[in-house]
Amino acid sequence: MDSPLxxxxxxxxxxxxxxxxxxxxxxxxxxxxxxxIAKVPSMSEADVNxxxxxxxxALRLTQPxxxxxxxxxxxxxxxxxxxxxxxxxxxxxQEHGKPLKEAxxxxxxxAGFFDYCARHIQALDAHTIAEKPKDCTWTVHYRPIGVVGxxxxxxxxxxxxxxxxxxxxxxxxxxxxxxxSETPLTMIAMFSLIDQHVDMPDxxxxxxxxxxxxxxxxxxxxxxxxxxxxxxSTEVGRKLITDTADQVKKLxxxxxGNAPFIVFEDADLDAAATNLMGNKFRGGGQTCVCANxxxxxxxxxxAFGKKLAxxxxxxxxxxxMNEDVDIGPLINKAGFDKVHRHVSDALxxxxxxxxxxxxxxxxxxxxxxxxTVVTGVTRDMACFREETFxxxxxxxxxxxxxxxxxxxNDTEFGLAAYLFxxxxxxxxxxxxxxxxxxxxxxxxxxxxxxAPFGGMKASGIGREGGLxxxxxxxxxxxxxxxx
Ligand code: ADP
Numbered sequence: 001m002d003s004p005l006x007x008x009x010x011x012x013x014x015x016x017x018x019x020x021x022x023x024x025x026x027x028x029x030x031x032x033x034x035x036x037i038a039k040v041p042s043m044s045e046a047d048v049n050x051x052x053x054x055x056x057x058a059l060r061l062t063q064p065x066x067x068x069x070x071x072x073x074x075x076x077x078x079x080x081x082x083x084x085x086x087x088x089x090x091x092x093x094q095e096h097g098k099p100l101k102e103a104x105x106x107x108x109x110x111a112g113f114f115d116y117c118a119r120h121i122q123a124l125d126a127h128t129i130a131e132k133p134k135d136c137t138w139t140v141h142y143r144p145i146g147v148v149g150x151x152x153x154x155x156x157x158x159x160x161x162x163x164x165x166x167x168x169x170x171x172x173x174x175x176x177x178x179x180x181s182e183t184p185l186t187m188i189a190m191f192s193l194i195d196q197h198v199d200m201p202d203x204x205x206x207x208x209x210x211x212x213x214x215x216x217x218x219x220x221x222x223x224x225x226x227x228x229x230x231x232x233s234t235e236v237g238r239k240l241i242t243d244t245a246d247q248v249k250k251l252x253x254x255x256x257g258n259a260p261f262i263v264f265e266d267a268d269l270d271a272a273a274t275n276l277m278g279n280k281f282r283g284g285g286q287t288c289v290c291a292n293x294x295x296x297x298x299x300x301x302x303a304f305g306k307k308l309a310x311x312x313x314x315x316x317x318x319x320x321m322n323e324d325v326d327i328g329p330l331i332n333k334a335g336f337d338k339v340h341r342h343v344s345d346a347l348x349x350x351x352x353x354x355x356x357x358x359x360x361x362x363x364x365x366x367x368x369x370x371x372t373v374v375t376g377v378t379r380d381m382a383c384f385r386e387e388t389f390x391x392x393x394x395x396x397x398x399x400x401x402x403x404x405x406x407x408x409n410d411t412e413f414g415l416a417a418y419l420f421x422x423x424x425x426x427x428x429x430x431x432x433x434x435x436x437x438x439x440x441x442x443x444x445x446x447x448x449x450x451a452p453f454g455g456m457k458a459s460g461i462g463r464e465g466g467l468x469x470x471x472x473x474x475x476x477x478x479x480x481x482x483x
Pocket of ligand 1 (some may be wrong): 151180234236237
């Protein structure tokens with residue numbers, strides 16, 4: 001793929017592009033066309049160690065980088081991302097498949113995290129507490145935790161890194177970044193912009209790519225990496241917990257979701273349907289906050305299903321680079337097969353097709369899965385228990401509030417939930433009962449830089465965004481002064 005931001009298809013260590021040398025490479029595909037668009041080096045264990053060493057050299061404890069310096073880095077990254085959002089968006093669209101408009105929107109979203117941290121960095125200044133317990137004057141400092149490992153998935157190739165990197169830089173933590181192997185190009189593009197336009201000490205940001213298990217192992221075992229921030233599957237999250245237990249490392253984890261989207265009988269059905277469309281089909285349904293189980297009160301189920309079907313059938317599926325496309329391909333064959341399996345399983349177990357093709361009519365020769373709605377979903381179906389991560393809306397009917405609260409919570413996950421009702425009392429009560437870190441009331445909107453986002457239960461540990469996210473990479477240190 002040709003781009004001024006992809007001249008160096010390589011990792012970045014200690015302020016320099018790594019020499020490609022004899023490294024083995026891996027292929028990056030455009031999921032819309034199936035073409036290989038780049039070959040990227042699969043870096044060695046020595047490279048990952050070198051990246052950690054470079055981070056350690058950039059870490060400053062005794063003479064920390066000032067808040068103004070760190071604010072400058074954040075503003076620099078924000079500005080260069082916004083100045084180059086067209087080109088970064090074009091790269092992102094081609095390696096991920098999401099529509100170009102969404103891809104550019106993701107670059108703006110990413111810039112928003114750097115902007116938020118820059119605007120609120122003062123919160124990390126040391127302060128003296130008002131009381132004088134034990135006859136001492138107590139100062140609280142927010143120290144950088146150290147070199148951090150940041151590991152991200154492919155579904156938001158820049159958004160996910162921005163959430164982590166903005167807070168890490170605000171804290172003064174050098175990082176070793178590992179993007180998903182499906183989407184490393186957007187990250188290379190971001191490093192290319194940082195290299196050219198942002199004045200940061202060598203080693204503050206390092207990029208490694210290649211075999212995930214090896215990179216994960218080095219980051220888990222390296223004594224100079226006290227913290228990992230990971231977004232991805234619960235399976236890998238659990239492995240990181242196990243592999244860091246010996247050294248008691250800090251983990252920030254954003255893992256799987258299984259979001260319920262609840263439409264009560266008093267809801268504005270048009271608003272609910274419109275919001276569900278925006279929520280469900282963003283990124284082709286491949287986000288952890290996408291509605292995964294849609295519970296509709298039985299009195300409004302037919303009316304809601306019709307509204308939804310009309311909207312779904314009007315959607316245009318295709319290559320995200322074409323302007324009129326609403327939904328792109330799935331990321332890979334495994335992603336496509338999972339959606340296919342979930343639709344087939346639901347229909348075999350008695351669900352009805354409301355919109356979209358029968359799975360048996362799909363050739364499976366490409367990665368485009370047409371948006372599909374099924375109704376009559378029950379808890380024994382795979383689409384109820386697992387995250388589909390694709391453009392399937394599975395509708396289940398319910399009769400009363402307690403029943404739907406129990407059904408909504410009937411999952412090990414607790415990331416995002418949505419409820420649509422005109423009754424504020426009901427909304428407050430149901431939101432409080434739903435064990436999810438994010439509960440949209442009459443909105444399908446997902447996270448934003450200004451608010452803390454993260455999961456309850458098996459959906460993770462910690463928060464990204466908001467002041468809570470800003471504090472994730474610091475260690476509060478108290479210095480009581482006796483005299
Ligand atoms: P997904 O299903 O979204 O691909 P994964 O958890 O498999 O979720 O991947 C998320 C990120 O974690 C990717 O960057 C992937 O390469 C990385 N990853 C996968 N396995 C490991 C591992 N054993 N240790 C560390 N990172 C891993």
